[in-house]
Each structure stands twice: as structure tokens, then as C-alpha cells.
Amino acid sequence: MKHVANHSYVLGMDVGGTNTLFGVVDTEGNILARDSVHTKEYADINNYVSEIASSIKRMMQDFGGVSCFNGMGIGAPNGNVFTGYLDYAPNLPWGKAVPLVKLFHEALDGLLVKIDNDANAATIGEMTYGAARDMKNFIMLTLGTGVGSGIVIDGNLVYGSHGKAGELGHVIVRPNGRPCGCGRNGCLETYVSATGVARTAKECLSRGVAVDSLLSKIDSDNITSKDVYDAALQGDPIAKDIFDRTGQVLGEAIASFVNFSDPEAIILFGGLTSAGELLMKPIKESLQKNILFVYEGGVKIIFSHLKGSDAAILGAASLGWLL
Amino acid sequence: MKHVANHSYVLGMDVGGTNTLFGVVDTEGNILARDSVHTKEYADINNYVSEIASSIKRMMQDFGGVSCFNGMGIGAPNGNVFTGYLDYAPNLPWGKAVPLVKLFHEALDGLLVKIDNDANAATIGEMTYGAARDMKNFIMLTLGTGVGSGIVIDGNLVYGSHGKAGELGHVIVRPNGRPCGCGRNGCLETYVSATGVARTAKECLSRGVAVDSLLSKIDSDNITSKDVYDAALQGDPIAKDIFDRTGQVLGEAIASFVNFSDPEAIILFGGLTSAGELLMKPIKESLQKNILFVYEGGVKIIFSHLKGSDAAILGAASLGWLL
Numbered sequence A, B: 001m002k003h004v005a006n007h008s009y010v011l012g013m014d015v016g017g018t019n020t021l022f023g024v025v026d027t028e029g030n031i032l033a034r035d036s037v038h039t040k041e042y043a044d045i046n047n048y049v050s051e052i053a054s055s056i057k058r059m060m061q062d063f064g065g066v067s068c069f070n071g072m073g074i075g076a077p078n079g080n081v082f083t084g085y086l087d088y089a090p091n092l093p094w095g096k097a098v099p100l101v102k103l104f105h106e107a108l109d110g111l112l113v114k115i116d117n118d119a120n121a122a123t124i125g126e127m128t129y130g131a132a133r134d135m136k137n138f139i140m141l142t143l144g145t146g147v148g149s150g151i152v153i154d155g156n157l158v159y160g161s162h163g164k165a166g167e168l169g170h171v172i173v174r175p176n177g178r179p180c181g182c183g184r185n186g187c188l189e190t191y192v193s194a195t196g197v198a199r200t201a202k203e204c205l206s207r208g209v210a211v212d213s214l215l216s217k218i219d220s221d222n223i224t225s226k227d228v229y230d231a232a233l234q235g236d237p238i239a240k241d242i243f244d245r246t247g248q249v250l251g252e253a254i255a256s257f258v259n260f261s262d263p264e265a266i267i268l269f270g271g272l273t274s275a276g277e278l279l280m281k282p283i284k285e286s287l288q289k290n291i292l293f294v295y296e297g298g299v300k301i302i303f304s305h306l307k308g309s310d311a312a313i314l315g316a317a318s319l320g321w322l323l
Helices: A045-062 A100-107 A118-129 A194-207 A225-233 A237-261 A271-275 A277-290 A308-322 B045-062 B100-107 B118-129 B194-207 B225-233 B237-261 B271-275 B277-290 B308-322
Strands: A009-015 A019-026 A031-038 A069-076 A113-117 A138-143 A147-153 A265-269 A300-303 B009-015 B019-026 B031-038 B069-076 B113-117 B138-143 B147-153 B265-269 B300-303
Touching (some): A019 A045, A019 A308, A031 A045, A045 A100, A069 A100, A069 A118, A069 A308, A100 A113, A113 A118, A138 A237, A138 A271, A194 A225, A194 A271, A225 A237, A237 A265, A265 A271, A271 A277, B009 B308, B019 B045, B019 B308, B031 B045, B045 B100, B069 B100, B069 B308, B100 B113, B113 B118, B118 B265, B118 B308, B138 B271, B194 B225, B225 B271, B225 B277, B237 B265, B271 B277, B277 B300
Parallel strands (some): A009 A069, A265 A300, B069 B113, B138 B265
Antiparallel strands (some): A009 A019, A019 A031, A138 A147
16 A cells, blocks of 8 residues: 655554554554553553553654654554444443544544554555555455454455445355354354364364374363464374364365455465464465366465564554555 | 546447347436347458447437447456457357457447446446446346356446456355356356256256146256246245245355445346346345344345346446446
């Protein structure tokens, strides 16, 4: 995404259930200053805003004052770009709807503020600072606890008629499949998220196919995708098979998504991507097997270029250039 | 779609395997003159173009001459909007690739000409003259021999990074399902096209579940969706059940498509829609059952407002306003 920077810096803030990360970012994607607070320690939203605003004001002074800042971007679960509200988010303590844009705009002496949901922020971050810098058409899939997505067509993020576009984690890929938190069955995120990998592992353990596996030493109720990853790295065939099956489902799903918008790339982001080739190889094999012939060879599958905790701040910060 | 008409009329031409229809259309979608030729009678593309151009020139004279025309739109299977070519289309007699835009542009004294595939033409036609006149976000599904689609986001037809977006008929809805002409299995069009309905009927007959049905009197190899429709109209329960199952698959698929672009409507077009409520009722029931809660009540399912042979000319003609 091309942005015309009237100012040198933006602020980015990622609102997580545990931590809120924020920082000063330049046009190249360097995080020049950063700070964080424990989200859950602030039952009162006003204390939360004033604590963060104090820290941000100090940062802004260090970088030439408010006039050097183009704006502030906020990425948050259920952040609503149209209203500027943080709509009811089950893991956050402030109730139904919080006018987060207004609160920070006022607390930061009239600085322009934009909010969006975290998957959209990650997508715009990838366009601004990451792997999609020169792309006009791509799909971002965030493989974390759940599966989020952002879809970019002709250089614009797709919001749809009610701002709800891009719920690809809830495309049903297995009719009558695994129960999903959304109340339906067989959604993509029940298979290809971190929790989906853990569920596949639990199924293996309960079916007794993992008796010789390193995974059999772990309490089935507490097994995580990290456990599966660690076992796979040690060559455990059951653990590898779990990633193969995960990649297979994701490759099938991607083959369908391509039919929609003919993207040049699918960008994978989030915790599960740390599995690297363990995940990428079966995804590519499955995509190759399932893709419609007209798209063959035309779509790249790549991991996000924004890594770790930087990604959250950079995604949020990228919204600050859109003001 | 808003268009700024510099001129009063456009020409629209629909290239079909059997007939080529063309006519003069005004800004309101009235077809003021029309003609047709039998496509297959022209093995030589030059004869085809010159025959049609002669007829079109007479029409243009009747409506004030070429200066009163904004342009000509051509809808054709495998029409390529980027190159202006009619790419290899298996049911047409002219070989691999024909520069149809160039040929008509020259034959019609420099009139501007645009080509697109027939599903895209139908979609732009619906935006220009039909049910989507005031819509910015919708998905068109053309339910004919196969299933085509056109996707409109923020008022623009989605072409994607290689011009191949919108192959929703080839989204796999039943892994390991019915063999499809594309070489894969379980594509949407193997279930919810006219041929898909006929295949469902054949399956019923071969499984012996239709012995008491009106359908049992029809030769299984030659059964058509029209036969199923006629039987359903006479109250035949097996025939009605075939439409129920067709609508169920389509409703499930639509529930997934909505996750992508959050459209305000899905518009259904093509031969199969003549089944009316026999098809619409199960689609709506299935959609209601399968839609993600965030979209509930937010998407309309409607039939195209462009009917019969007019639709093909109007769809093509609508491209003539984009020049």
C-alpha cells in the first residue's frame, strides 16, 4: 500500500486480552520506542486510556511532538473501523462497547486515531511493511487460537456491505465436522488453528493411534500445538502426521478461496506458522492437488514477513498512515 | 453502477454456441432493435464479423449513426477483458484465440468495443439494468449448464490478479463428490446446475427410489432439469425432493461465500432459476441453517430481474457504457 506521509511517525497499539503493546513506528517499519501495559489490570477503561496516553505523550515528545505524528492505529479484537468502537470482545474487561477512538483522540490532544480488528490490522500491516508491499490482490490468514482473515482486492481491504467481510476461519470445510465456537460444525478454524492442531492430537490420543508417540506422554486434556511441534521436530511420526493433516485441510480451503478473488498470494500469519516447513509442505501439496487448473502455478503461499511481537504493533501502526 | 452516458445508445452482442444475439439498447435498458445469426454457420470468423457488422451498421443508421453510440459490449464464453480476445472456447468454431474486439472495432468504423466473459457481462448487466442497480456489494451466480459467477465489491467487478476471479461454480462443496469436467470432484456446479439437477435425478432413478415417481417414465440417460421441474409442478414428491437437495447444497455454498465478501445480496440468474420457489425455498432454509451468526438477516437471495433472451443482450450491452 502506498501512503503519502505528511508526518514522519505513527503510533501503533495492539489491544490483547493479556497485554496491550504500543509504540512509535517510522515509514520503514522500524519500531523506535515501545511500551506495554497489562490489559486486565484496568477494569476501568478511563484508567487504561490515561495510563497509556501518559506513556505515549512522553514518546511523542521524544520524537518531535504531536505535529510529527500522522496518527495512531489501534488493532483490537472486534475493533470496528466504521464506528471507532471496540465492540464487545469476550476477553476484554470493559463491557459491551467502548468508544476507544474518541477516548484516545481526546487524551492525545486531538491526534487522529483509527481502529480496526486485529486480522485487518495485520493485513494492512503486511501491505505497508511486510510481504505484501507490492501486492494488490492477496489473502491473509491468521492462524492463532482461531483463524482470522483479511482480503485485499485491487489494493483495498474488503469490508463488505456491513464491515463483516473476511470470516474465512468460519468457512465450513467439513460438513458435520468438529463443533465450532460459532455454534456450527466443521469450520476451518476447528482444524487449522493452534487449538485445531491440539484437537487433532487429542483425537489421535483418544483413538489409541499414538501409543508409540512422544505425544502419549502428555496429558491429553492439556496438549498444545507447541507439544505437537516439539514432538514433530524430534521426528515423531504421529506428530508429523498431525501437521500433514492440518496442512491438507488448509490447502483444500485455500484452493477454494483462490476461486473467489484470484489472489497473487496467500499470506500465513500467526503462532501456528512457527511450524515452518512442517506446515508449509503439506499445504503446498494439498493446494497443488486441489487447485482449479486455471489458477495452477499462479498463487504463492508465503509466511508473513512481520515477526513475533513486532507484528502486532506494526499492523496497528499501519492504520495510522490511513488517516 | 453509475455511468456517464456521452451518447444515447450502446450495442450489445452475446456470443452463444448456437446463436449470436445483438441489439441496440438505451440507457434505461430498452432493447430498441435486435437481430441474430446462427453462430455455427460461420466457420470463418471474417464472414461472421462482416455479416453482423452489416446488420449493426443498418441499426446504427436508424438510431442517428455511430456518433450516437457510446460503444459495443460483447459477452462470450472465455471473452478476455484484458486482451480483447475471445480465448479458446470449446463450443465455438474459430480455434484458439480470436481478436474479436479489434475485428469489430475495425468493421464498425472505429466504434469502441469491449469484451468480457458471459458471467461477468451478466453481472455488470444486473448492476446497470437489473436487480443490483443500487448495490455496491453482491455476488451473481449463473445457474445454467454449468455455474458461473461474478463478484462485485465496492461497486467494482472483481477480476483478481490474472483476471480469473469468480470461479465459484468450481468451489469443492463435497470432497470426493461427483466428478466434474474440470478434472476434480465435488464442485458446486456438479450439483446446482441444470446438469447437476439431471444428475441427481439419474442417481434417484438408478438407486430405485423413484419407482413411483413420474420421473420413472423418462429414459434415465436423457432426463433433464426441465423434466424434473415439470414433475415437481405436478406434485411429484421425488422431483420436489431433488429441488430440495439442490437448494440445500446451494444454500450451504452461499453461506460460505458470504464469509468472503459480506454481500448485501446473492443474485441468481440462468435457466435453473425458472424453477422459482421450488428452488428458492430450500436455498433460503439451508442458508438460514448454515449462515454464520454475524451475517444472519443481512443477505438477500433474489432472482435476476433480467429475463430470458433479453438478459444476454442487456448484459453485453452494459459493457458498452464502460468505454
